[in-house]
Amino acid sequence: MTAPDLPLSAAAHPLGAEAIRLQLRTWPEIEAYLQRCKGVIVPLGSTEQHGPTGAIGTDALTAEAVALEVGRRTGVLVTPTQAFGMAEHHLGFAGTMSLQPTTLLAVLHDLVLSLARHGFERIFVINGHGGNIATARAAFAQAQGSAASRGLAVAPRLRCQLANWFTASTVMQEARRLYGGREGHHATPSEIALTLHLEPSLQAHQRPLPEAAPAGPIHGPEDFRQRHPDGRMGSDPFLAQADHGATFLELAATALAKDLRTFLAEPSGTLP
Ligand code: NI
Numbered sequence: 001m002t003a004p005d006l007p008l009s010a011a012a013h014p015l016g017a018e019a020i021r022l023q024l025r026t027w028p029e030i031e032a033y034l035q036r037c038k039g040v041i042v043p044l045g046s047t048e049q050h051g052p053t054g055a056i057g058t059d060a061l062t063a064e065a066v067a068l069e070v071g072r073r074t075g076v077l078v079t080p081t082q083a084f085g086m087a088e089h090h091l092g093f094a095g096t097m098s099l100q101p102t103t104l105l106a107v108l109h110d111l112v113l114s115l116a117r118h119g120f121e122r123i124f125v126i127n128g129h130g131g132n133i134a135t136a137r138a139a140f141a142q143a144q145g146s147a148a149s150r151g152l153a154v155a156p157r158l159r160c161q162l163a164n165w166f167t168a169s170t171v172m173q174e175a176r177r178l179y180g181g182r183e184g185h186h187a188t189p190s191e192i193a194l195t196l197h198l199e200p201s202l203q204a205h206q207r208p209l210p211e212a213a214p215a216g217p218i219h220g221p222e223d224f225r226q227r228h229p230d231g232r233m234g235s236d237p238f239l240a241q242a243d244h245g246a247t248f249l250e251l252a253a254t255a256l257a258k259d260l261r262t263f264l265a266e267p268s269g270t271l272p
């Protein structure tokens with residue numbers, strides 16, 4: 001299986017580059033798409049505090065932007081963003097909206113099953129939040145089992161892959177080059193830079209901050225707030241610049257588009 005050669009988008013479709021957005025398509029178009037490609041991209045974020053100067057939507061904004069850029073480059077459909085993630089440890093800060101691990105597991109499970117029912121075989125989840133990783137993997141295992149037990153035709157060929165844009169090696173190298181140890185672990189300048197590129201109005205929040213508490217163990221919202229009083233973990237988001245964000249988007253989209261093509265080309269390992 002290979003990525004479609006922009007089958008629904010670009011010049012061929014009146015929506016142009018926006019044609020990769022599932023939200024803007026019709027069901028007959030999705031049926032036609034499935035004749036050519038069984039892959040789909042699901043952006044996964046979180047709605048949680050990102051320090052005193054970072055946007056609460058950072059992880060959803062960044063995952064969506066990377067996902068749409070990967071979609072434009074590969075022609076693979078992008079679903080709406082799942083903007084709520086597992087952010088229990090950030091609940092000590094106003095504005096955070098979290099799904100418990102079991103809730104997120106159920107949401108991802110149901111979304112994968114919905115897609116699998118229509119014949120999607122390769123689910124590529126582009127994630128913007130480290131706290132989602134363990135639960136997303138558990139959800140994939142659960143969905144795989146459910147697809148089989150429910151007798152879905154695609155069950156033997158169903159594959160899910162988690163792609164964390166912020167751990168792409170080129171992204172991490174660039175963050176290290178630009179920010180060194182001040183990249184930190186939460187409300188990092190790299191993710192804040194990407195939001196500044198996407199939403200220039202966020203620049204108004206930027207101001208110098210005192211040194212952040214270093215990363216440590218996480219034992220729930222009260223403990224987190226005590227250890228990290230302003231929400232940051234070892235980061236200096238004041239170093240973020242919008243032009244850095246443009247570079248991070250380019251690096252992440254390049255790396256993940258390559259991973260997606262490989263994922264789509266992998267044989268399913270089943271007999272015909
Ligand atoms: Ni984040």
